[in-house]
Amino acid sequence: MATVENHLIELLPRDDRRRLLALCEPIQLVLAEVLCEPGEPTRHVYFPIEGFISLVARTDSHPGLEVGMVGREGMLGAHLALDVVTAPLHALVQGPGAAWRMTTADFRRELARSSALRRSLNRYIYVLMSQLAASAACLRFHLIGPRLARWLLMSQDRAHSDSFRVTHEFLALMLGVRRVGITTAASALQRSGLIEYHRGDLTVLDRSGLESMACGCYAADRKAYAELLP
Structure with a gap:
């Protein structure tokens, strides 16, 4: 890995960046x-470069629901900046690839x-809080089709590719809906010529x-990040 390609690390002054790397x-x-x-x-923190990670909330015996996503725009383990060592969420690799x-x-x-790392982490935690809140509202008020479109855009942003692998079963798990709902919504997007899925x-x-x-919610997520971590 000759280049950094993680935005949080790239925001650091040169000496801080070199020391962290x-x-x-x-x-x-x-x-x-x-x-x-x-x-x-928490034993390790992760700064994705190519891969990306789903943040999943679990309750009782349910398999879980994705409430956030981490790619090379951020990091896994930001809660350590709050002086809390225990992880708040289940973290699952959604897209394979390189990371620090x-x-x-x-x-x-x-x-x-x-101090530069602390400032960046404080801002990033705010962005994560916004993402978590938006996910809760999105689940309650938005239809499966628009939510699926948002999820696909978020995944594409972090995959850095127009193509990636994902199953209907995984989408149903991440969005907290039945598989038939995902099939219907994905078929509608495919008929509209927006995606190809096979x-x-x-x-x-x-x-x-x-x-x-x-x-x-998708545009709001991007706006919050662009304003706080340009």
């Missing part, structure tokens, strides 16, 4: 790998040393059309 190790995020569980101690990994101990020491391989054909179909 010296404490990181390059890894590959593996599809469906569980990186942390709620209530468990750092031990919790090293990260906390660097956080205490770098046996788990999905391609976004019309990005602007998909944006027009998505609920307003």
Whole structure:
């Protein structure tokens, strides 16, 4: 990994960035790998470069619901900036790819040393809070079709590709709906020429059309990030 390509790290002043990267190790995020569980101690933080991670809330015996997503715009483990070691959510690799990994101990020491890192993390936590709140409102008030369009755009942004793999079963889990609802919504998007989907391989054909179909939560997410972490 010759280049950083994680936005939070790139925002740091040169000396802070160099010091942090010296404490990181390059890894590959593996599809469906569980990186942390709620209530468990956080052992590592992750700065995705190519891969991306689903943040899943679980309750009782239900399999869970995606409430956030982390790609190279952010990091997994931001709660450490609040001096809390236990993870709040189930974190699952949704898109495989390269990432930087750092031990919790090293990260906390660097956080205490770098005021620039603390400022960026405080702003990023605000963005995550907005994303979590938007996900709750989106689940309650928006239809499956616009929610699916939003999810596909968020995934495309972090996959950095028009094509990626995703199954109806996984989409149903992430959006908290029945598989038949996903099938109906995805078929409508495909008939409209916005996506192409076959046996788990999905391609976004019309990005602007998909944006027009998505609920307003997608644009709000992007606006919050652009304003706070330009």
